[in-house]
Amino acid sequence: MFLILLVSVFLAWLVVRQYQKVSRLPPGPVSLPLIGNVPQIVYYLWSTGGIVSTLDLFRKRYGNVFTLWLGPLPHVSIADYETALEVFVKNANKYADKFHAPLFEAIRNDKGVAGTNGHHWQEMKRFALQTFRNMGVGKDVMELKIIEELDARCADIDKAAVNGVTTIQASDFFDLTVGSIINNILVGKRFDEENKEEFLKVKHSVDSAIEIVSLFDMILPVWVLKTFFKVHYDTVINFNEQTRDFVGKEADIRDIQIKSGEYSIDENNIKDYTDAFLLKIQKDGEDKDFNIETLKTMIVDLWTTGQETTTTTLISGFNQLLLHPEVMDKARVEIMEITENRSRNLSLSDRPKTPYLNAMIGEIQRHASILNINFWRINHEPTYMGGHMVDSGALVAAQLSALHINETVFENPEKFDPERYIRDESLLQKVIPFGVGKRACLGESLARSELYLIFGNLLLRYNFKPHGKLSTADIFPYSFAKRPFKLEMQFVKI
Template identity: 75%
Template sequence: MFFALIISALLTWLVVRQYRKVSRLPPGPFSLPLIGNLPQIVYYLWTTGSVSSTFDLFRKRYGNIFTLWVGPIPHVSIADYETSHEVFVKNASKYADKFHAPLFAEIKNENGVLATNGDHWQEMRRFALQTFRNMGVGKDQMEVKIMEELDARCADIDKQAINGVTTTHASDFFDLTVGSIINSILVGKRFEEHNKQEFLKIKRALDSAFELFSPFDLTVPIWVLKYFFNRRYTNMINLNEETTSFVAKEACERYAELKKGNYRVDKEKINDFTDAFLLKIQEGGENRDFNIETLKTMIIDLWITGQETTTTTLISGFNQLLLHPQVTDKARKEILEVTDNGSRPLCLADKLSTPYLNAMIGEIQRHASILNMNFWRINHEPTYMGGYPVDSGAFVTAQLSALHINETVFENPKKFDPERFIRDEKLLQKVIPFGVGKRSCLGEALARSELYLIFGNLLFRYNFKPHGKLSTEEVLPYSFAKRPFKLEMQFIKI
């Protein structure tokens, strides 16, 4: 009898405690103590068929700001632009701290920019942004690098052509193009005949890992992965080490020569990110922020994020363009007019003269919307968001996968319709694939330049046809990030 009373009292206390917590948060489905909304989340993932559809369902039921309890922790999702901008831009400093998946924290060891907070993160982000600016990212200098790589890839395609037609996997073409760009920025080396197959092997292994990586891996404690999913854990650790060794090889060799006194960085001639980083070590010695381990982590952080977002968007985009040839024709017509019938390459200075191409890329980014589930920020103090109270300790985010298919913002959101941005020019501002606030993508300026130059210049150089099946469905809708259908297509020289 006494034991039953103890259990009843404990359950009552848990229910009352949960009710009080729920009252200090935006609306959401009924949650249970300790396990929260895990049963509903699993059920709706199964019935809706994807992570993004599940978020969209909760948005429709509970509004543009809703709460889901993942176990004992409340997660507040914001699915409209105005509130996202208010929270993460106007109050950016409050939401600079990001929740890091235990697996990320284990791999990164409190180095770099992806899985750190505080002073180290601020220093690394500030250094990276300044270095990219000095290297001309978003300016004419970087445009030259992007066009050099695109021209090199197009030359390879043309060599392989049979009667003017080359059939290739879109992923290989875009991985090599974008990979060479980011690699030359980071370590001054591009991918050529002697090393491109090794790169593609590493990239395919990374793709496989991303396809396996799920919201489950983002939330469980590291000991659960180690002891109950050891093979999965070991594969991820080994792949990270293998990828880092490959990507940071040049940087490690240069660092070793610097330590021996055989290499000096000329501060008047910084060729890449590695040189800029090594100059800090050369001038001030190694410290908590500037050391070889941090350099390796920064390179892999920037390499993966710079590679994945852009290549995924390009592949997703060509899936859409092959399904909507009228969009391709209209964009090509505009590009030809701007470039004097293709007598010169399209350049970044042409952006103001290509409203339809800009709209097309915006619509591609809205549909691609790379992350099924956005990274969570930590709310450190009680506040209000969109008129709702949000208690301290809650995780908050702009849930981009739900925001980009919000029918109150984007009419008929499932339709691929670049014209929506011609009808309403301000609507393009509400496509935010790179995130908002202080934790937005470091490489946004580079990615925007790449997308504009690659889409634009390919469209007037080639016609495109699918080789096999076409689809805009996600390959693995339950994964953390979206993976587009693996497209094989034909490049037909114009």
């Protein structure tokens, strides 16, 4: 009898405690002590068919700011542009700390820029941004590198053409194009006939890792993954090690060559990010922030994020353009006029004169919206968001996937309609694929340049036709990031 009473009191205490916590948070589905909303989330993931549709359902039911409990932790999702701006931009310093999934922490080992907070993150971000500025990212010199790489890939396409037509897997073409650009920036090497097969193999490992990482990998402790999902855990770790070995190989080689005197860095002619990082170590010595292991982790962070988001957006974009050839034709007419009927390449300086191309790319980014689940920030003190109290200790994120299909912001969000940004120019700034605030993507400037130059100049050079079926469906709707449809298409020389 006493035991029953004790258990009853304990359960009552848990319920009251949960109610008290819920009262200090935005609305959401009824949560249970300890397990939170996990049962409802699992049900709606199954019944709606994916993470994005589940988030959208909760947004419609509870408003643009809502709470989901993943186990004992409350997660506040923001699916409204103005609220996201207020929270993460106007109060940016409050939300610089990111919640890192235990799995990611185990992989990154408190190094790099993607999986750290505090002093180390600030140092890595500052150094990366300064190095990229010094290397001309976002400037004419970087434009030349992007066009040079695009020219090389187009030369391969033209060489393989039969009667002016080349049929390819879009993923291979864009992976190699974007991969070469970012690899050149990081380690000074592009991918060619000698090493492209190795690159594509590693890229496949990256894709496989992203495809199998789910919502629950983002919250479960490592010991749970190791104990109950060991095969899954080992697979993710192995994929990460393959990527790290591949992209960090040049850093190891160069470090050894510097120490042996075979390689020297010209301070006035920094070739790439690796040179800049190793020069910093040469000058100041290794410390807990600047060392070879951190360099390799930074290369993985920058290489993976710089590669994945841009490539996925390009593939998703051409899927949309092949489904809406009238959009492709209209953009081409605008570009032809600006470049005087292809007498020159499209340049970044043309951006103000290409409103339709800008709108087309914006609509592609809205539909692509790479992250199904955005990374969470830590709320350190009680505050208000969208008129709702948010208690300290809650995790907060602007859920871009839900924001980009919010019908109160984007009318008929399922429709691919670049004209929406012509009708309302202010709408384009509400497409935020790179995130907002201090933890926004470091490579935003480079990615925007790549998308503009690659989309624009490919439309100048080729007509495009589908080869096989088309689909805009997310082929892995339960993974934390979108994976594009396996698109095969034809390049038809103009």
